[in-house]
Amino acid sequence: MRIEINGGIAVDMFKALDIARGRDAMRVALSGVNWEIVGGVHTFTTTDSYRLHTVTVPDTGATYEDSVILSGDIVKAVQVCAKAAGKGSNIVLEIGEKLGVQFCDIHGTHVVGGIIHSDIVFCLNNEFPQCATIINMAKEVELPALFNGKYLAGVIDAATLWAGKDRPVTVESIHARKPGRVTAANDYGTFTGVIMPQRGGK
Numbered sequence: 723m724r725i726e727i728n729g730g731i732a733v734d735m736f737k738a739l740d741i742a743r744g745r746d747a748m749r750v751a752l753s754g755v756n757w758e759i760v761g762g763v764h765t766f767t768t769t770d771s772y773r774l775h776t777v778t779v780p781d782t783g784a785t786y787e788d789s790v791i792l793s794g795d796i797v798k799a800v801q802v803c804a805k806a807a808g809k810g811s812n813i814v815l816e817i818g819e820k821l822g823v824q825f826c827d828i829h830g831t832h833v834v835g836g837i838i839h840s841d842i843v844f845c846l847n848n849e850f851p852q853c854a855t856i857i858n859m860a861k862e863v864e865l866p867a868l869f870n871g872k873y874l875a876g877v878i879d880a881a882t883l884w885a886g887k888d889r890p891v892t893v894e895s896i897h898a899r900k901p902g903r904v905t906a907a908n909d910y911g912t913f914t915g916v917i918m919p920q921r922g923g924k
Contacts, residue, residue: 723757723788723817725764725781729804729830731910732813735766735777736797738880738913742775743768743794751848755796757815758789764911767853772918773873774853774901775880779911790817791846792826799841803828806839817845860895860903860916867898868920877915881906884913 727735736755744752749771756767762784767776803813807830816827824847829840881891885906894903897919904915 723759723786723790724784724814725779725816726812726814726831727779727910729807729811729813730809731908732800732815733804734883735779736800738883739766739768739775739777740794740797741768741876741880742770742773742915743797744770746770750846751791751850753794754791754846754848754850755794756789756791756850756853759784760787767850769851769853772870773877774856774916775877776853776857776914776916777884777911778914788817789850790824790826791848791850793844793846796826796828796843799828799843803830803839803841806830856901857903857914857916860897860901862895862897862900864897864899867896867902869902869917870920873917877904877917881913881915884908 739755746752752770758765762780762782764779764781765776807813812831814829814831818825818827824845826843826845827840829838878891881904885891885908889908891904891906894905896902899919901916901918906913
């Protein structure tokens with residue numbers, strides 16, 4: 723698996739994903755970032771079971787299908803590599819394997835002083851939950867609906883981070899008993915945030 727993307731966009735993407743990443747040590751899979759490539763589209767997903775953030779990035783050159791879970795260390799590693807690569811440079815994420823252990827190599831494409839900064843993040847040997855059904859459930863509008871204020875603010879912040887402050891964020895669904903959905907897009911792909919309602923709505 724391999725993707726090359728603008729460094730600044732990659733930083734914003736993983737920041738947006740990190741907001742919904744799980745922190746429960748007992749649920750290891752949710753502490754990572756799921757990366758899947760299907761049908762020429764890269765999909766990066768995080769969830770803590772209360773909310774779900776996903777970013778899709780088209781890649782017409784990718785004709786294979788695969789998936790891995792990147793450890794949460796990917797967020798910081800991307801920031802470091804993007805900074806080292808310099809403004810406007812691209813960074814590459816590429817999955818490798820050694821002695822049966824999968825890892826993600828992150829490096830910039832811009833050479834500074836003959837050195838390309840790189841970092842390694844290990845992949846998690848766990849199974850990530852299937853999230854497509856949850857996203858597809860978030861299609862209806864029913865008010866009033868109650869949401870955790872922190873989670874609602876987080877999904878709006880993540881959508882704005884991905885799209886940029888001058889582009890719209892779309893609230894596609896709000897429901898008292900089903901997931902709510904927020905989307906945003908930029909020139910690289912689409913962000914989707916899903917948040918579960920709290921009890922007590924209509």
